[in-house]
């Protein structure tokens with residue numbers, strides 16, 4: 098007998114979505130994806146290499162098959178191509194650290210019903226607090242999140258052939274754009290503006306990439322620190338616009354334009370949603386995170402960026418996909 102009644106399976110899995118975070122983070126903690134990559138293929142082999150219980154290893158493997166990160170073939174488990182690319186440790190784009198970070202955020206979601214009722218964070222909001230120590234945990238873990246956008250910039254801006262360029266990265270965090278672009282162009286120099294403890298982390302990470310001699314940092318709040326006039330070929334503002342209000346974004350974009358040499362480019366990377374707010378999926382989900390963590394931020398639409406950049410004086414504005422982010426290049 099056939100029925101048009103939908104089965105509850107899909108909704109059940111969505112309701113239990115926090116188990117995705119738990120299973121991926123536990124697997125990353127025990128380097129399960131790395132062990133699979135190196136040839137372990139059963140719960141017993143994983144248990145032995147990871148020094149965990151076989152019962153625990155089996156539960157993780159079951160969960161990972163359920164969410165399509167691991168396949169089972171002839172009794173042996175393997176990473177899917179996505180797990181192999183993004184969850185094995187040591188690869189530049191590895192999100193293993195990000196997965197562990199997100200497990201520590203799970204409890205905060207219990208505030209969401211009240212946050213939705215009042216329309217913002219229940220306490221001060223994490224992103225507005227000056228010099229907030231929360232960035233120190235987040236910044237190294239999210240470096241990998243910006244790898245696709247930094248790589249896209251190398252091509253879109255022809256960084257390798259650009260000669261002696263200077264780059265300003267506002268809220269540069271881990272310094273991932275500086276590392277990537279200074280490696281691509283041995284004549285380039287980069288300056289990062291961020292809070293002092295974050296700049297310390299960035300200097301270490303950029304030096305580890307062998308380009309620390311062309312990387313300098315400025316400590317301070319980007320709302321009140323001058324960017325300079327006509328100094329830079331490229332300015333970067335990545336994963337910051339979502340924590341700021343529209344007025345702040347217009348003000349910062351205006352000062353960034355002033356900081357650029359004639360013909361210079363501003364590169365914005367962020368989770369940008371379509372103008373009708375119908376897609377893409379991940380940026381739409383991220384709207385909840387900004388509601389929880391910022392007083393005035395949001396997942397802004399393409400039209401918002403276009404309007405703010407035009408008000409700031411930019412004339413040539415293009416959008417480039419770097420899923421799940423979008424890179425906006427404005428001149």
Ligand SMILES: C[S@@+](CC[C@H](N)C(=O)[O-])C[C@H]1O[C@@H](n2cnc3c(N)ncnc32)[C@H](O)[C@@H]1O
Nearest residue numbers: 232243268269270291292295317318319335336
């Ligand atoms: C989400 S992280 C983005 C890091 C980096 N741009 C990236 O895309 O990977 C936000 C960064 O902005 C910095 N930040 C936030 N508010 C700031 C402010 N008012 N002044 C200076 N830096 C700030 C944080 O310290 C953090 O490094």
